Amino acid sequence: MYTKFVQVIINNNSKSTDSLYTYGVPNKFLDDIMVGKRVKITFSKTKNTMDALVVGIISKTDVPIDKIKPILDIIDEVVIVKPELIKLATWIRERYICKHSDVIRLMVPSQIKYEHDKENKIKNEKIIYLIDKLKPIDNYNLKNASKQIKAIEYLKTVDSIPLKDFTSNTDINSSTINTLIKKSIIGVEEKLYLDDDTKDYNLSINTLNKEQKKSYDEIIDSEDIAYLLHGITGSGKTEVYINLINYYKKLGKQSIMLVPEISLTNQIVDRFEKSFGKRIAVFHSKLTAKQRYIQWYKVLNNEVDVIIGARSALFAPIKNLGIIIVDEEHEESYKSSTSPKYDAVETAIKRAYIAKCKIVLGSATPSLKTYNMVNNGHIKLLEMKNRANHANLPDIKIIDMKQEIENGNDTIISRELYRSIKRTLKSNEQVILFVNRRGYSNFISCKKCGYVVK
Template sequence: MPQTAQIVVENATIHFDKPYSYLIPEGMPVRPGCRVTVPFGAGNRTRFGMVLALSESGDISRLKPVASLVDARPLLSPDLLSLVEWLHEHTFCGYYDAVRTLLPPGIGVELKYTYERAKDAGPPEDLPPEQQQILEYLNGRGKPVREETLLAALGLDAESPSLRALCEAGAVIKSQEVRQRVLDEKLVMVRLADGITELGDITDVKITAKQKAVVELLAQAGQATLKEVCYFAGVGKTVVDRLEKAGVTHYFTREVYRSPYEVRTAREDASALSLSDEQQAAYRTLCELADSGKPQAALLYGVTGSGKTEVFLRTIQHLLGSGRGVIVMVPEISLTPQMIERFHRYFGDRVAVLHSGLTMGERMDEWKRIRDGGAQIVVGTRSAVFAPLARIGMIVMDEEQEATYKSEMSPRYHARDVARVRAASHNALLLLASATPSVESFYRAKQGRYHLIQLKNRFGAAKLPDVTILDMSTQALNAASGSLSAELIGQLRQNLENSEQSILLLNRRGYNTLVKCSICSAVAGCPNCSVALTYHTANGLLMCHYCGYTARPDETCPTCGSKFRRFSGAGTQKVEEELRELLPQARVLRMDMDTTMARFSHEKHFADFSAGKYDIIIGTQMVAKGLDFPNVTLVGVLSADSSLYAQDYCSFERAFSLFTQVVGRSGRSDKAGRAYIQTFTPENPVIALAAMQDYDSFYESEIENRRIHLYPPFCDMVGIGFSGIDRAEVQAASRQFLAQFAAFASAEYSDLPLRVLGPCESAIPRISGKYRWRMAVKCTFGARTRELLWRTVRWYHAQSRNRPVSLYVDPRYESSI
C-alpha cells in the first residue's frame, strides 16, 4: 500500500497551518523528523516541510508527491517531534516556527531555482512577445540561469504567467536545488583602503557627516569589527557599505575558531567533592528521585553560597554512570563561563555548550555532537532545553526564577514548561535550583507537587553577609558623588586598603539616562519609541535602548531654542567615571551590554576579575547572580528603587530576588562579607527582607497578596498583544478581538472561569514605530481555554480589516495592566 507522510510546511498562514498528507515517491527514504520539499498551494510553489509522521493510505488520487528529501537522516527525534505539536498548541505559534526553534540556526537550508532552454526545443513560433523575450535571453546563455538573475534582467515576477507557460510547454526547464546556508565562520573587519590614512586623503568622493565619523574612527583605530564601527561611530551598516563601494574602506575577514571551547579532559573527580551533611542528604534524595523510573520534579532551595552546584555535580556523575544525559540551564550568557569551567574540570569533553553567543557554525557543531552521542552534558541558556540528547536523566534549571527563561518572541515558551514536558517523556528528574525561587515554584513545593529539598546554611565557614540599608534622602546636597553615598565610598576605600574586591550593581547602562531642557522641560526622546534617549560617553551619542536609534546631542533645545539642557540620571558609565575620580588608585571594570558585545567577553572579564586584575566591578544585573569570587567582601546596590516599581505583579518578586542574589555575592569564602543597599524608600518591606535574606517571610507576604488579588499561582495569566503603525487601527483591532472573545465565551464556554483586563495601551505605547495595545485574561489554561483562544485568533486573522495589526498570544503573561 502506498505510504503517505504528514507534513507541516513553512510560511503557512494561520488558516492553512496544519499537517498535510503527501504521497511518498517509491524508493524515497522519507522518515519522521526529516525535512522535505513539497508543492504547496494552488500554484504548487515549492516549500520546505517537516515530516511529523508516516501512514499508509488507500486513496492517493488527490495527494501531491513529495518533491525531494533534504535530510538523509532525521533531525528531530520522536520526543522532539511531539514538542512541535506541544509548542504549536500551547504557545500559539506556527508549526514551522516550532520546528525552527528546535533546530540550530546554522542547519538552515534554502531553495535555489535555475532556468535553461530545453535542448530539443525548436525555434519559437507565434509566441507572445514576453515569452519570446525569455527564450531569447536564455538562448544567449550557455548554462542554467538563476531565477533571481532572470527575473531582474527581464523585470518579471516570480509568478510570471509567461515563464510558467514556457515551463509547462517544455520549452524551458526549471530546476531546483537545496543549498546549505552559508555559515558565519569569520569575523567581518573594516579598515581604510590603501593610500588613505586620514580624512584629507579623500579628494574624489563626497563624504557625509556619518561617513566622516567612520573614517575618523578607523584613522585612529586602524581596524575594527563591523559591529564596533557601527556602535562607536553611531551609524548603520549601510553607511559603511557605501564607503566600501566608493573605495574608501575595505572589508576583510578574520578567521574565527569554529569550536567554542578547546577540547579538554577532566582534571578532577566529581566523587571527590566534599559535601556537608545537608548537601549529602540532598544528593541522596536527588539520586533516589532520578532512579525512580518515573517523571519527578524537585526544588533545591538553598541560601546563597550553600553549595547547590556541588550537589547537582555529584548527581550528574551518578546519572552518567547509568548512561543517562543531563541538561543544565543558566539564565544568562554571563553565568556560563564559571559554570562551564567547573563542568569541564569534572567532565571534560563530555560537556557541550549551547547559547546565542556562539556563531551559527559553532552551535550547529555542538548540536550535532550532542545528537551523535559525543556529549552527555549540555550547558547553556534557555534554548538548551531543546538539546537532542537521546536519553535524558535530569534537567537542571539554575536560578529558576529568572525572567530570561521566558521567550519574548514566537514561540513564546517558558523553558520550565518545556523542561517539564521533556522530563515526562524521558521519565527524568526536573531539578529547579535557587536561593530565591519563583513564587509559583515555591507554592508548588509547599503543595507537594515538587519535592522540596533545602540547604539552610552556607558551605564551610562562610557566613551570610551583614547588610546595611542606606537612606539616600539624608545625603548632603554637596556630596562628593550623586550616585555613591559617603558610607559606601568609605567602604570601597577600606576594601582597597585590605586588597579585597567589591561589586556594585546599577541596572542602567549608559552615562546619563535623561536629557531635558531646563526652560521648557522638553525631553530628548526617541522618534520611533515612547522612551527617553540615554546619553553614552563612549561614542558621544544619544541612544535608544529599544530600537537602536542614535543621534548627536543638540546644542540647543529643538522645542524652544534654549541652550540650557540638563543631563541627569546616572548609568554605569557615569558611575565608572566617578569611581575613577574618587578612588584613582582603584582598578575599575565596567560590565554592561556595551562592554560585552565581543565574543567571549564575559569569560575574559570574569577571568581577569577572578585573577585579581581589578578591584571593583560596576555592572548591570549580569554581575548580580550565580558568580563565585572568594575575594569579594563588599557589595553595593545603587538605585534600588528603580527595580521596585515596575508595572506588573511580579515587580516585588524580581526586586527581592535581584537584591538577595547580589548581596549573596559577598563573603562566600572564609572572609566576612558585607553589603550596602542605597534607597530613597528604606521603609519598603521588600528591601528590609532582602537585607535579612529572609525569603520565607517574603514568600508568605507575597503569596497572600497574590491570593487576595487573584494572580498566579492562583490563576493562569494569558496576554494578548496588538501592534501596528496606526494607533487608531491598533485600538480598534484590540476591541474587536475582545468583543469576539466575549461572544464565543458566553455562547459556548460559559463554564470556563475567565476574567479579562483591558484592552489598554502598553506600558511603553510605541516601539520601533509601532503602537502597542494589550489585554490579559485570568483563567485556567486548560484544553478548552486554549480552544477558545485559538478560535478567536483564527477569527481575527480571517478579518481583512485586521491585516495591518499584528496579533500575538502570550501564555505566561506577567503584566498586571
C-alpha cells in the same frame, strides 16, 4: 497507489500554511521514512521544492487520493527531531498559541534549511598533510617552484594542519596548495569542525558534604520527577548538579543544564570542563549560525554528555535524556520575548514529563510560581540551609529610613551605611552600592509617613 502516508509540517512561516499536510510515500522510500526526518516536497501549485518535517506516519487518510502529492526525496539519513521533541512542539503550539514553524525553528538549525531547490551548504574546515613525508624534496622535480618547495618543507615538520592556519603562518597562498593537491603531493580532508586537543583535562568530581548528599540521594532514589532545590547562596548547589549529571553519565544518559544568559560565562563552562572534559556542548545567543550547528551536530551524534546553555539548549536533539537542571529558575530571562513566546522553565518541566526523566529547579530565591507548585504537591522541595565548607554567612542589617529621617538624617544614605563606606575606603578597599531599581517610573513619597502621592 500508496500504502503509507506522512503528515508533515512545511518549512513556511505563513500563518495560512500553519497546519499538518498529508503526502504519499512512494514505494522506494517505505523502508527509510521515519518520524523526525525531513522530506522534499512541492507545495500548492508551485514547482519549487521545499523541506517539510515528518511528524506522523499513517496507513489511511480521509484526503482524496487524487489530491495527494508524493514526497520527492528524504533529506536526512537519521532522525533529526526526536519523537519526544515533536510531542513537545505540539504542546508549545497549543500552550503558547504560536505557529508550528515557529516551534520547529527552535529544534532545527538554520544551517540545514532546504527551500526553493537550494540546500544551505555548510563550509567544512580543510586539513592538509604531506602524502609521503619520507620522500626527498629533490625527487619532486620542482626546481623552479620555490613556493611549492617551501610548502613541502613546512609540511614535513607537522602531521597535518588546517589550511587557514597554514596560509596565516606562511606567505604561501591556497592556489599553491591546490596545485600540489592536483599533483598528488599534498592530501586534503574536510571536517565540519576541528577537535580541540590542546586542553589538558584533569577531570575531577568533588565529594558532597552531608547536606548536599541528602539532596542528591533524594533526587536519585525518589520516584518523583520534579524538584525544587532551595539552597542559600554558597550552599554548593552547583556541586550537587555536577554529581547528578555524573550519575546519569555513568548510565549512558545525557543531561541539560539551563542557566540564565547573563550567568553563561566562561567560568561556568570551565567548571564543567574540569568534571566532564570536552564532552560538553554550549548553546547561547552569541554563537554564529555555523557554531550553533556544530553544537547541535555534536549532540545529535552523541558526542557530548552535558548540554549547557540558555533557553535554546532545552531543544537539543538528545537521544537518551537523564536529567534537566534549571539553575536560577526565578530569572525572568527564561521567558522568551520573541515568537514563540514561551516560558523555558515550564517547558523544561513538560519535556521532563514527556521524556520520563528528572528535573531540578535550583534557586536561592525561588519564584512564587514555583513555590506555589511546591505547596500544591506538583514539585518536591529540597532545602540546603548551610553554606558549603562551613563558610560564614554575611552580616546583614536592615535599616529603617523612616527612623533615620526622624533622627535628622534626610539623605538617601543611612548613618550606618555612611560609616561603613568611610571605614572601607579608609582601608583602601572598594565598595559596591547595588540600587535595586528597574524601569523608569518615578514617584513622590512623604519622608515622614511614607505616603506615596498618586
